[in-house]
Amino acid sequence: xxxxLLYSIQDSIVPKPKAVQDSWQFLHVTPLExxxxxxxxxxxxxxYVAKNFAYFQKLMFQRDDPYTKEEYVSKNINETISSVKLIxxxxxxxxxxxxVNESYSISFTSEVVINAASPMASARAFxxxxxxxxxxxxxxxxxxxxxMGKTTIQDAPHYKWRQYQAxxxxxxxxxxxxxxxxxxxxxxxxxxxxxxxxxxxxxxxxFQQKPQNRLxxxxxxxxxxYDKADMLELQQYAxxxxxxxxxxxxxxxxxxxxxxxxxxxxxDCPALAAQNPNNVPLNPxxxxxxxxxxxxxxxxxxxxxxxxxxxxxYIHLGGHAVNFECxxxxxxxSNVILNSPGLTYEKIWRDFHQNILTYVDQLxxxxxxxxxxxxxxxxxxxxxxxxxxxxxxxTQKQKANQNQIKQIHSSGLxxxxxxxxxxxxxxxxxxxxxxxxxxxxxxxxxxxxIGGGCFQTxxxxxxxxxxxxxxxxxxxxxxxxxxxxVSAWGDSTRMQQLGCxxxxxxxxxxxxxxxxxxxxxxxx
Numbered sequence: 461x462x463x464x465l466l467y468s469i470q471d472s473i474v475p476k477p478k479a480v481q482d483s484w485q486f487l488h489v490t491p492l493e494x495x496x497x498x499x500x501x502x503x504x505x506x507x508y509v510a511k512n513f514a515y516f517q518k519l520m521f522q523r524d525d526p527y528t529k530e531e532y533v534s535k536n537i538n539e540t541i542s543s544v545k546l547i548x549x550x551x552x553x554x555x556x557x558x559x560v561n562e563s564y565s566i567s568f569t570s571e572v573v574i575n576a577a578s579p580m581a582s583a584r585a586f587x588x589x590x591x592x593x594x595x596x597x598x599x600x601x602x603x604x605x606x607x608m609g610k611t612t613i614q615d616a617p618h619y620k621w622r623q624y625q626a627x628x629x630x631x632x633x634x635x636x637x638x639x640x641x642x643x644x645x646x647x648x649x650x651x652x653x654x655x656x657x658x659x660x661x662x663x664x665x666x667f668q669q670k671p672q673n674r675l676x677x678x679x680x681x682x683x684x685x686y687d688k689a690d691m692l693e694l695q696q697y698a699x700x701x702x703x704x705x706x707x708x709x710x711x712x713x714x715x716x717x718x719x720x721x722x723x724x725x726x727x728d729c730p731a732l733a734a735q736n737p738n739n740v741p742l743n744p745x746x747x748x749x750x751x752x753x754x755x756x757x758x759x760x761x762x763x764x765x766x767x768x769x770x771x772x773x774y775i776h777l778g779g780h781a782v783n784f785e786c787x788x789x790x791x792x793x794s795n796v797i798l799n800s801p802g803l804t805y806e807k808i809w810r811d812f813h814q815n816i817l818t819y820v821d822q823l824x825x826x827x828x829x830x831x832x833x834x835x836x837x838x839x840x841x842x843x844x845x846x847x848x849x850x851x852x853x854x855t856q857k858q859k860a861n862q863n864q865i866k867q868i869h870s871s872g873l874x875x876x877x878x879x880x881x882x883x884x885x886x887x888x889x890x891x892x893x894x895x896x897x898x899x900x901x902x903x904x905x906x907x908x909x910i911g912g913g914c915f916q917t918x919x920x921x922x923x924x925x926x927x928x929x930x931x932x933x934x935x936x937x938x939x940x941x942x943x944x945x946v947s948a949w950g951d952s953t954r955m956q957q958l959g960c961x962x963x964x965x966x967x968x969x970x971x972x973x974x975x976x977x978x979x980x981x982x983x984x
Contacts, residue, residue: 475942508700516586520593522979523603556772563616583702618944621911623652629659630918646701648938660716660737672755678717691763710778729786773827779835869900869912889971896936927968932959
């Protein structure tokens with residue numbers, strides 16, 4: 461019976477670790493005392509690491525808190541584990557998603573010993589350790605008796621960039637909503653939350669400097685926006701969980717909400733705007749447009765990536781293909797084109813794109829810019845040293861390969877679809893396997909793909925219902941990104957067990973096949 465039990469402990473970790481060595485032994489778990497030191501034994505770990513461990517320790521115990529060591533002894537149980545020691549090889553907070561080392565190991569002496577390459581790696585280790593602990597099935601009615609298998613792990617991710625994309629623009633999310641998604645990211649070992657913040661429908665960012673401080677007039681209401689303090693609070697919370705928030709500010713398309721700051725900022729095409737506000741781009745010929753654009757870029761970066769956090773800035777600037785028909789219907793723009801030999805709508809967009817890259821390249825914080833694949837159209841020029849391309853439909857991979865531009869792939873990973881990636885599984889709760897079978901590397905050169913992940917718009921969901929659409933289904937893609945393996949069939953039991961941890965953490969989860977109730981959901 462013990463071997464069956466211990467195998468379930470070893471095989472319960474999501475995503476699967478690289479290397480596992482099982483001793484076929486187990487220890488009873490008491491409340492765990494945590495300590496952290498650097499590779500030289502000095503107590504120099506960032507304070508937030510201990511706070512993060514406390515969060516994951518709560519998720520270990522899904523019924524009542526465990527017995528103390530003394531209480532176990534009173535039950536004639538002497539083999540217990542009561543402490544966790546973390547050894548950080550690098551205690552600095554310096555993080556660049558493309559460079560950070562997230563490798564870790566977990567071993568056992570008289571205590572649990574975690575060796576982690578970085579603070580971000582420690583979050584990955586905590587997510588695994590939280591899944592080690594299970595209720596003892598020797599006495600299932602005992603709500604305080606937990607065991608942990610003495611299983612040694614060596615682990616590291618396959619892809620550097622592992623994201624979940626959420627939409628806080630089409631439907632406003634509270635800070636608590638976003639923090640729950642950050643928690644979900646961390647539990648799945650995803651290290652990027654790509655957060656869509658502006659779109660045609662709203663502009664919920666409150667800047668402090670002119671002229672961009674007027675853009676908040678495009679928020680849904682005077683009360684639904686994120687100010688500088690909110691952005692910092694979210695990034696600090698994400699840092700604690702081993703996640704980086706990458707803000708998305710869409711331009712030049714999906715900019716209809718900018719008109720509330722100044723109507724001249726966007727092209728004037730009422731008929732097309734009535735059909736779909738996404739049709740309306742910025743007006744690059746208006747003399748103040750670039751002032752707003754530069755201010756938006758700089759203040760977004762300053763707010764999410766202050767120097768005190770030591771995080772390399774990344775910013776997603778959209779780049780969807782521009783609707784030239786809207787620009788043609790704008791009399792001011794079309795008149796300039798008619799009276800300027802050699803000037804075309806394509807050249808206007810190309811110059812706008814180049815001006816953005818030139819500006820970003822001059823910023824002291826050395827940010828990396830992400831564009832959607834639509835930006836590869838129109839012969840736009842890219843600086844491959846500061847540019848990534850985000851694919852959602854994969855029509856321009858060859859062009860990205862030719863230009864040696866690094867790539868993030870979300871093709872086939874649209875959580876808003878009933879049947880993502882071709883729909884091999886009919887029932888919605890089975891479609892996580894469609895996400896797991898998606899090969900993000902397909903069609904790209906090996907050295908150019910840095911990762912990818914699922915994306916979710918708010919077109920078909922709202923607030924916590926978005927979480928239920930996304931989780932546990934996104935676990936399939938998360939396992940693919942961590943392990944680098946593609947599988948048409950997955951282990952639903954493992955996925956359901958992590959889904960229970962997410963449910964215990966207060967994260968909205970949807971169905972995943974047919975599973976037994978989670979621990980903690982039983983009658984007293």
